[in-house]
Amino acid sequence: MDWHTHFQQVFFATWQKAGLPQQQYFLNEYIDCREHGDFNTGWIQQSAEILPGINYNQLRSVYGFGFTTGNIFASMFGLDAATAKETSNWCGRFNLGISLFDYISDELEGGLSSVTSLEVFKPFVKKNQLVDRSLNAVEELLSKLAGTVLLDLKNAVAKKEGSPGADQLFKMMKRMFDAENFISNENLSADANLKKIEKALYRKSAEPFRLMAAFTALRLDNNDSRLTKNAGATGKALGYCYWLIDDAKDVWVDLKAGRWNLFFTIAAAERPHLFAKGNETVSERQLIDIWERSGHAEQISRQIINRLVKAIKRMRLPEEVEHHSLGLIWASLWQWSKY
Numbered sequence: 001m002d003w004h005t006h007f008q009q010v011f012f013a014t015w016q017k018a019g020l021p022q023q024q025y026f027l028n029e030y031i032d033c034r035e036h037g038d039f040n041t042g043w044i045q046q047s048a049e050i051l052p053g054i055n056y057n058q059l060r061s062v063y064g065f066g067f068t069t070g071n072i073f074a075s076m077f078g079l080d081a082a083t084a085k086e087t088s089n090w091c092g093r094f095n096l097g098i099s100l101f102d103y104i105s106d107e108l109e110g111g112l113s114s115v116t117s118l119e120v121f122k123p124f125v126k127k128n129q130l131v132d133r134s135l136n137a138v139e140e141l142l143s144k145l146a147g148t149v150l151l152d153l154k155n156a157v158a159k160k161e162g163s164p165g166a167d168q169l170f171k172m173m174k175r176m177f178d179a180e181n182f183i184s185n186e187n188l189s190a191d192a193n194l195k196k197i198e199k200a201l202y203r204k205s206a207e208p209f210r211l212m213a214a215f216t217a218l219r220l221d222n223n224d225s226r227l228t229k230n231a232g233a234t235g236k237a238l239g240y241c242y243w244l245i246d247d248a249k250d251v252w253v254d255l256k257a258g259r260w261n262l263f264f265t266i267a268a269a270e271r272p273h274l275f276a277k278g279n280e281t282v283s284e285r286q287l288i289d290i291w292e293r294s295g296h297a298e299q300i301s302r303q304i305i306n307r308l309v310k311a312i313k314r315m316r317l318p319e320e321v322e323h324h325s326l327g328l329i330w331a332s333l334w335q336w337s338k339y
Contacts, residue, residue, distance in 0.1 A: 001288050001292065003248065003251055003252075003263075003284075003287075003288055003291070004248050004249050004251065004337075006297060007244075007245075007248035007297045007301075008245070008248065008337045010297040010298055010301050011244065011245065011248075011297070011301045011305075011333075011337070012333075012334070012337075014298070014301040014302050014305050015301075015305055015330065015333075018305050018306070018309055020305070020309070020326050020330060021323055021326050021327040021330060022327070022330045022334075023327060026327035026328055026330060026331040027331040027334060027335070029328065029331070030068065030328050030331035030332055030335065031331075031335065033064075033067075033068045033071065033328075034061065034064040034065055034067070034068045034332075034335075035060075035061060035064055037064055037067055037068060037071070038085070039063070039064070039067050039085075039088070039089060039092065041059075041060050041063060043144075044056060044059045044060055044063060044096075054103075054138070059096060062095060062096045062099045063092040063093065063095065063096045064092065065092075065095055065332070066091040066092040066093070066094055066095025066096060066212070067088045067089060067091060067092030067095075068088070068328075068332065069091055069095070069209070069212060069332065070084075070087050070088035070089075070090065070091025070092065070212055070216055071084060071088040072325050072328050072329065072332075073087070073091070073212060073213050073216040073217075073231070073234075073235070074087055074088060074216055075321060075324070075325060076231075076234070076315060076317060076321065076325050077216055077217050077220060077227065077231060078220075079216065079219060079220065083219050086219070087215065087216045087219050090149065090152050090153075090215060091212045091215070091216070093145050093148060093149050094149050094208070094211070094212065094215075095208070095212075096145055097142060097145035097146050097149055098176070098208055100138060100141065100142040100145070101115055101142060101146075101180060102180070102204075103138070104138060104139070104142065105180055105181075105184050106184065106259075112181065112184045112185070114139065115139070115142070116181060118135070118139060118142070118143055118146070119143070120142075120143045120146040120147050120150070121146065121177065123150070123170075123174075124173075124174050124177045124178075150173075153169055153170065153173070153215065154170075156215065156218050156219060157169060157170070157218070160218055160223070168214070169211065169214055169215060169218070172207060172210065172211050172214070173211065175203050175207065176203050176204065176207050176208065176211070178203075179199075179200040179201075179202075179203035179204045179207075180204055182196075182200045183197070183200045183201060183204055183259075183260060186200075186260055187258045187259070187260075187278060188255075188258045188259070188260060188264065188275040188278045188279050188282075189275050189276075189278060190268075190272060190273050190274070190275050190276040192260070192268070192275075194265050194268055194269055197260050197265055198262065198265045201243070201247075201260060201261070201262055201265070202239075202240075202243065205239070205242065205243040205246060205247070206236065206239030206240050206242065206243040207236075207239060208239065209235045209236070209238045209239030209242060210232055210235035210236040210239055211235070212235060213231045213232060213234055213235025213236075213238070214228070214231060214232045214235060216231070217231035217232070227315075230311065230314045230315050231315075233311045233314065234308075234311040234312060234314075234315060236311070237304070237307045237308040237310075237311040237312075238308060238329065240304045240307060240308075241304055241305070241308060241329075241333055242333065242336060243262065244262065244300060244301070244304055245333060245336050245337045246336065247261045247262040247263055248263065248337075249336075249337060251263055251264075251287075252284060255279050255282065255284070255287070256279070257279075258278050258279045263287070263291060263296070264287075266290075266291065266296055266300075267287050267290045267291065270290055270294065271290060274286070274290075312325075312326065
């Protein structure tokens with residue numbers, strides 16, 4: 001069995017059983033918005049080919065994903081066109097920033113210590129961790145992105161001082177930063193704290209969507225505590241969906257690299273000594289047997305999609321807005337699972 005294909009089939013079959021929209025025209029609209037949306041990315045053009053294998057089109061697409069996700073949230077929350085464009089731009093820059101952070105931490109030699117020593121992350125680290133040095137092209141781009149994202153977040157929070165949840169946004173950002181550091185230093189092992197691992201994986205992979213939703217809701221003119229709470233719950237539920245699909249897609253890459261993945265925590269919970277020798281003696285067949293025997297694909301897909309449905313319903317959106325938003329979310333998740 002190909003686990004990625006199996007999980008993908010189960011997840012989207014569960015989506016369909018829940019009565020959620022999944023028409024083909026949503027896919028075309030989503031791709032057009034992500035790749036050709038109304039956003040100015042000239043600043044990305046200046047950073048083309050920042051590293052071998054990372055070019056302008058990839059940077060623009062990652063930015064476009066965040067922008068489109070922000071646009072979906074803006075539509076849900078009823079932002080005016082001008083504010084929606086601003087918040088979507090923030091989400092695009094934020095998504096590109098965390099993607100570059102992940103890339104440096106996971107793919108480059110000494111990347112974790114390199115990225116955590118950047119001056120822009122001074123609010124998140126101890127002073128003695130910072131190093132005065134010249135930056136390479138990818139670090140320079142990340143520093144610029146993180147600087148603008150944090151500044152815009154600070155300004156938005158200042159304007160909404162006293163708003164429910166506003167003070168939590170920087171804390172969420174700090175938790176994500178700490179989770180990346182923690183998980184990058186944790187290899188597969190039998191003595192790992194699975195609850196702590198899973199929490200860090202959630203904050204690294206799903207919490208960014210909660211933050212994008214919360215930031216978008218923060219730009220509303222009112223201080224509706226119900227909407228703020230429901231917006232965060234919707235972003236969190238959506239983040240879980242992306243986290244599941246992403247980890248299912250990367251499961252064998254992560255196994256080879258000895259990195260933790262949500263599905264490894266599930267297997268380790270059932271077989272405590274499974275990773276006694278890290279990834280050395282664990283086969284794909286062993287893991288698939290564990291997941292298949294307990295029906296984990298079906299259980300977790302049903303749980304997470306039900307969470308998303310409930311969160312969306314609590315938003316009390318107009319029927320056409322709910323249908324359109326969920327259709328674009330389906331298209332985004334479908335694309336995410338394929339590519």
